[in-house]
Amino acid sequence: MPLVRIDLNQGRTAAQLREIADAVQEVMLDVFAAPPGDRYQIVTEHPAGQVIAEGSGLGIERSDALVMIQVFHQGRSVEQKTRAYAGLSRILAERAGLAPGDLIVSMVxxxxxxxxxAGGRAQFLTGEL
Amino acid sequence: MPLVRIDLNQGRTAAQLREIADAVQEVMLDVFAAPPGDRYQIVTEHPAGQVIAEGSGLGIERSDALVMIQVFHQGRSVEQKTRAYAGLSRILAERAGLAPGDLIVSMVxxxxxxxxxAGGRAQFLTGEL
Amino acid sequence: MPLVRIDLNQGRTAAQLREIADAVQEVMLDVFAAPPGDRYQIVTEHPAGQVIAEGSGLGIERSDALVMIQVFHQGRSVEQKTRAYAGLSRILAERAGLAPGDLIVSMVxxxxxxxxxAGGRAQFLTGEL
Known part of the structure; x- marks a missing residue:
């Protein structure tokens, strides 16, 4: 936990995809206070036209570099969430050259x-976590 | 918002996939009162056998044309949800020839x-939305 | 309902994928008390490196056989959830040889x-279910 789904268009190398996933994980560790090794990510590349985003009437510009991130987690505060959004935007700009308009994040x-x-145990309930 | 995941079997053209996505978006705008440009969709095509649906004991007939839609959103009423289901069924029948049994919708x-x-801001909290 | 997303690495045969999906469904029927035919599953195979899991600091060993399962449902108890985790681990070990460290399950x-x-109706509200 968190479980992070990263959906984006085809066209990046495996190394570039890993860089994005690594950057997202850094924010999970730093802002979401995930313990080391608490990493669960599913990256899905899509053919052109299958990740669709418009601008929500906010004048946002989208490009084919668009990254949609969905974070499933428990127990983070509003402040952690807003810091996570800011952190993801900053680190993905630095590491992957992502433009501000090309990052969409939602949480559940x-x-x-x-x-x-692992092992069919609910580790938060057993006391292991 | 909403973020809509559309999962279906391979076998449609890019234009047919777009038609389905466009139709779904129309219902989001009409029934879910999403503002213009508020469009976030992820279409995923699957090889045969990887989108599996049976009939829930309701006598529903499924075919390979099956479309599974998952809508992540906030703030809609029960009435909006039920109208969305009806709207999706009607518009996908009209535009894509989808049979009633080939549409499954769930929401979170x-x-x-x-x-x-965009930009690492939580636009609902900043007042931008 | 439940809607079950199963994400895993490429490399299994169609028959092996079906065996995993069937085993998961058995647990839904047995433990989650889903009625017969209440089956909604989306299997997604990913190229190497796109399903990423570490050990959460619990000393869990992961392999390329890793299976990530996400269950969207309503109305199950904590006891049903914990029995489902245990059941999934046991049945996937038996049927698919899955190691304890290669199963991650989360729920929403x-x-x-x-x-x-089907048909644009909300069957739990109409009384059909």
Whole structure:
């Protein structure tokens, strides 16, 4: 936890994809206070035209470099969420040259009982986490 | 927002996929009162056998044309949700010839703090939206 | 309902993928008390490096056989969830030889109004379910 889904267009190298995933994970560790090794990510590349974003009437410019990130987690505060958005925007600009308009992040919260990290145990309930 | 995931089997043309995505977006604008340009969609095509649906004991007939739609959003009422289901069924029948049994829709709600549409800002919290 | 997303690395045969999906469905029927035919699954195969999991500091060993399962559902208890994790781990070990460290499960809850299984109706609200 968190479980992070990263959806984007085809066209990046494996190394570039990894760089994006690594950068996202850094924010999870730093801002979401995920413990080291708490990394769960699913990257999905899509053919052109299958990740669709417009500007929400905010004058946002989107390009084919667009990255959509969906974070499933439990227990973070509003302040952590807003810092995560800012952190993701900054680090993805630095590491992957992502423009501000090419990052969309949304989150879904669940609870401690909603996670099993291995072996069929709910580690937040067993006390392992 | 909403973020809409559309999962379906391979076999449609790019134009047919776009038509489905466009139709779904129309319902988001009409029924979910999304503002113009508020469009976030991820279409994923799957090889045969990887989108699996049975009939829930309701006598529903499924075919390979099946479309699974998952809508992540905040703030819609039960009435808006039920109208969205009806609207999606009607418009996808009209535009894409989809049979009633080939549409499955589910929703997940989050809150205003769960969205960043660009630039690392939470636009629902900053007052931009 | 439930809607189950199964994400894993490429490299299994179609029959092996089906075996995993069937095993997951058995747990949904047995533990989540889904009625017969209540099956909604999306399997997604990913190129190497795109499903990323570390060990959460728990000493968990991951391999390329890793299976990430995300279950969207409504109305199950904590006890049902914990039994589902255990059941998934056991059955996937038996049927697919999955190691304990290669199964990650997370859940997201919604409500009765969040489901339409066909025809644009919300079957939990209409009384059909």
């Amino acid at each position: 919260e669940n609870t401690k009982e909603d996670w099993s990290f | 709600e989050n809150t205003k703090e769960d969205w960043s549409f | 809850e919604n409500t009765k109004e969040d489901w339409s299984f």
